Amino acid sequence: MTVSKPFSFSVLQTDGRARHGLVRTARGDIRTPAFMPVGTAATVKALYADQVREAGADIILGNTYHLMLRPGAERVAALGGLHEFMRWPRPILTDSGGFQVMSLAKLRKLSEEGVAFQSHIDGSRHMLTPERSIAVQGLLGSDIQMVFDECTPWPCEEDAAEVSMDLSLRWAERSKAAFAAQAGLGRALFGIVQGSVYPRLREVSARGLVDMGFEGYAVGGLAVGEGQERMLATLDATVPMLPQDRPRYLMGVGTPEDIVLSVLRGIDMFDCVMPTRSGRHGQAFTRFGRINLRNARHAEDPRPLDPESACPAASQYSRAYLHHLFRCGEYLGPMLLSWANVWYYQDLMAGLRAAIAEGRLEAHCAALREAWARGDRVD
Amino acid sequence: MTVSKPFSFSVLQTDGRARHGLVRTARGDIRTPAFMPVGTAATVKALYADQVREAGADIILGNTYHLMLRPGAERVAALGGLHEFMRWPRPILTDSGGFQVMSLAKLRKLSEEGVAFQSHIDGSRHMLTPERSIAVQGLLGSDIQMVFDECTPWPCEEDAAEVSMDLSLRWAERSKAAFAAQAGLGRALFGIVQGSVYPRLREVSARGLVDMGFEGYAVGGLAVGEGQERMLATLDATVPMLPQDRPRYLMGVGTPEDIVLSVLRGIDMFDCVMPTRSGRHGQAFTRFGRINLRNARHAEDPRPLDPESACPAASQYSRAYLHHLFRCGEYLGPMLLSWANVWYYQDLMAGLRAAIAEGRLEAHCAALREAWARGDRVD
Ligand SMILES: [Zn+2]
Ligand SMILES: [Zn+2]
Numbered sequence: 062m063t064v065s066k067p068f069s070f071s072v073l074q075t076d077g078r079a080r081h082g083l084v085r086t087a088r089g090d091i092r093t094p095a096f097m098p099v100g101t102a103a104t105v106k107a108l109y110a111d112q113v114r115e116a117g118a119d120i121i122l123g124n125t126y127h128l129m130l131r132p133g134a135e136r137v138a139a140l141g142g143l144h145e146f147m148r149w150p151r152p153i154l155t156d157s158g159g160f161q162v163m164s165l166a167k168l169r170k171l172s173e174e175g176v177a178f179q180s181h182i183d184g185s186r187h188m189l190t191p192e193r194s195i196a197v198q199g200l201l202g203s204d205i206q207m208v209f210d211e212c213t214p215w216p217c218e219e220d221a222a223e224v225s226m227d228l229s230l231r232w233a234e235r236s237k238a239a240f241a242a243q244a245g246l247g248r249a250l251f252g253i254v255q256g257s258v259y260p261r262l263r264e265v266s267a268r269g270l271v272d273m274g275f276e277g278y279a280v281g282g283l284a285v286g287e288g289q290e291r292m293l294a295t296l297d298a299t300v301p302m303l304p305q306d307r308p309r310y311l312m313g314v315g316t317p318e319d320i321v322l323s324v325l326r327g328i329d330m331f332d333c334v335m336p337t338r339s340g341r342h343g344q345a346f347t348r349f350g351r352i353n354l355r356n357a358r359h360a361e362d363p364r365p366l367d368p369e370s371a372c373p374a375a376s377q378y379s380r381a382y383l384h385h386l387f388r389c390g391e392y393l394g395p396m397l398l399s400w401a402n403v404w405y406y407q408d409l410m411a412g413l414r415a416a417i418a419e420g421r422l423e424a425h426c427a428a429l430r431e432a433w434a435r436g437d438r439v440d
Numbered sequence: 441m442t443v444s445k446p447f448s449f450s451v452l453q454t455d456g457r458a459r460h461g462l463v464r465t466a467r468g469d470i471r472t473p474a475f476m477p478v479g480t481a482a483t484v485k486a487l488y489a490d491q492v493r494e495a496g497a498d499i500i501l502g503n504t505y506h507l508m509l510r511p512g513a514e515r516v517a518a519l520g521g522l523h524e525f526m527r528w529p530r531p532i533l534t535d536s537g538g539f540q541v542m543s544l545a546k547l548r549k550l551s552e553e554g555v556a557f558q559s560h561i562d563g564s565r566h567m568l569t570p571e572r573s574i575a576v577q578g579l580l581g582s583d584i585q586m587v588f589d590e591c592t593p594w595p596c597e598e599d600a601a602e603v604s605m606d607l608s609l610r611w612a613e614r615s616k617a618a619f620a621a622q623a624g625l626g627r628a629l630f631g632i633v634q635g636s637v638y639p640r641l642r643e644v645s646a647r648g649l650v651d652m653g654f655e656g657y658a659v660g661g662l663a664v665g666e667g668q669e670r671m672l673a674t675l676d677a678t679v680p681m682l683p684q685d686r687p688r689y690l691m692g693v694g695t696p697e698d699i700v701l702s703v704l705r706g707i708d709m710f711d712c713v714m715p716t717r718s719g720r721h722g723q724a725f726t727r728f729g730r731i732n733l734r735n736a737r738h739a740e741d742p743r744p745l746d747p748e749s750a751c752p753a754a755s756q757y758s759r760a761y762l763h764h765l766f767r768c769g770e771y772l773g774p775m776l777l778s779w780a781n782v783w784y785y786q787d788l789m790a791g792l793r794a795a796i797a798e799g800r801l802e803a804h805c806a807a808l809r810e811a812w813a814r815g816d817r818v819d
Contacts, residue, residue, distance in 0.1 A: 103764065107771035132739065132764045140742055140760050148756060360511065363519055377527060381519050385482065385511045392486035395771060 087247035117407030126161035142202030249276035340399035372404035466626035496786030505540035521581030628655035719778035728816035751783035
C-alpha cells in the first residue's frame, strides 16, 4: 500500500489580515490565495484541462451532486477516478452536494438523516446523507472533500438559521466519522461554517467545527443574495474565529472585486462559475474591467482584449472577431472568452499573492480598482 | 507594390488515375489530394485554428454567402482580411456563394444578372452576381476563388440542366473578367463544371471552361442527393475532360469512402462539413469506421477512440468520457470529436498521398475499407 504525502498548509507571508500560503497535497501544491475554476460535470466548460492548467490553476472544483447523477460515482471510480476520467492530474476539491441538491433537485425531503430527492435530469430517486456524500467524494478520488451541510438560504430568520446551522454541525460530525474510511490517502476534509448573517450563530458554528478539527474551514451560506456589505461583515465576524494554520475557503465567490475584498479579510481559497459562465455569455473580465463582447461597439474594433495578457485568447484575437463569433453563435466565442476569463482570474490571484509576499497589498488593490474603474474604451 | 508568388500546381506522382501533387500559393503549399475543413463563418466550428493546422490541414474553406452577411466583406477587409481576422495565415479557398444563396437565402430571384435575395438572418436585401461574388472573395483575401455559378439541383431534367449549365458558363466568363482586377496578387480562380448527371452537358461545360482557361477546375452539382453510383459515373465522364496540369476539386464531398473513390478517379481537392458536423453530433470517424459516442455501449468503455492516433482527442480520452460529455451537452464533447474527426480526415489524406507516391494505392484503399468494415468493437 502506498502512503500518500499528507495534506498540509503553511502561511508563507501575511500583509494585514491577508495571507499568502501553500497547500500541499498528494497531487500537487496549491498556491494561496487560490481561485478554483469550476468543473461541474467533469469538465471546466468549453476548456481543455491543459488550458486550465496553463492559465495558472493549481486546483479545480467538481460538483458531487452532478457527478453522482452523471456519470455516477461508482462509474467514475471504475474508470480510475475523476482525475483520470477528465484528464486533470492535479488537486480537485469536491463540494458535498448539499448546496446543489437544495437548488437543483426535485421533490426534496430534508430529514435528520439527510436529503431524499429526485434527479432534475431523469427523475430517479436518490438519498444524500453525510455518509453518502463522503463516500461519493471518496469514489471520485477528491483531494479536498467538504462536509455535507445545509446551506442556509437567504433571507433567513435567526431561529431558522440556528436550526439549520445545528443540523449542519451534526452532519459535519457524521461527515468526519465517514471520512475516517479514507485515512492514509493524503486527502483532506474541510468543515463549513454556517449561521447566515448572524455573528452569534457563526461563532457557535465555527467553535463547534474547530472543536471537531478539520484540515481546513470554509465559510458557507454567503454569496446567496445577501449583498456585498453583509457578506463582508460576516467575514469580518467569522474569519478571526478560524485557526491561523488552516486554509480558509469562501464558497461560491465571486467577482474580482469580491475576491479582492475577501483576500483582504484573510480568505485563502475561492471558487465560482463566473469566469466560465460569463465567458459563455460574451462577457470578458480584463484588467480594465468587464467588456461585453456582444455590444455592437466592438464590431469593428481590431484591438485584442488585453495586448499584455499572456493568454492567447486575450492577446491574439480582435474584439471584432470575438463579437462576430458571439453574433454567429459559434463555439469558438465561448471557448475563447472562457479561456480569457479563467486566465484573468488566475492572473488576478497571482498578482494578489505577489503583492502579499512583498507587503504591498493595499497599493496593489487600489491599483486594481483604479484600472477596473477606468476601463479602456477609446472614444 | 508586392508581387506575390504566382499560383502553381504540379503533379508529383500518379498511380492509375490518382495523382499526388502540390499546389503552391503565396500563403503556402497545399499537398494533394487535400481535404479542406470548412470554416463557414470564419471559424472551423469548435476548433482553434492552430488545431486545424496541427491536424495537417494546408488549406481551409470559407463561405462567401455567410461571410458577406456576417460580418460583411468590407468589414473583414477593413480588419485585414479573412486570414488575419480568423488567425489562419495559410491558404483559404472561398466558394462563390452560388450554392448557399439558393439553399439558405429567402425570396431568391434568379436572373441573367445574378441572384437577388434576402438574408436568412435578418431579411436584409442583397444581390449576388458574378462580379459581386468575385469582389467579395477579393475583399476576404481568398487565395483560391470560385466562379459564381448556379448549382443545378437534383433531380433535374436534361433540358433544365442545360439551361442552368449555360447560365453558369456565361457567369464563369463574367467571373473571370471580374477576377482580372485581382491580377498580380498570386490568387487563383477555379471554374466549376456543371451539367448534372448528363455526360453531354458535362462535356459542354468542361470544354467551355477549359476554353476560357482557369487555374483549376471544380466538379460541382454532385453530392446533392444523386447517390454514390451516379456521382462516380459523372466523375468517370467528367474528369478525363479536365486538363492534367490543373487541380481538380470535387465540391462538398464527402464521406471517407466517397473521398477514396474520388481520389481513385483523379480528384485532387475536397471539402465537406462532415467531420465537424458529425463531431458536434457525437459521431467519430476512425480507422475502424464510425463510432457513435452517444450510444450507451460506450458509457463504461475506458478505451480511447484510437490509441495509435497522433491526435490527443482520439488517443487520450476514454470513450466513456466522450459519451459522458455528449450526454451532458458539454462544449468539450463537440470540441474533442471535431478535433478527432478533422485530424482523422487529414490522416486519411496523408495516407492516400503516401500510397500514391509509393504506387500502392490499390492495396492501401483495400486495407482502408477492410478496417472500416471490421470495426473495433470488443464483444
Ligand atoms: Zn459564484
Ligand atoms: Zn459535404
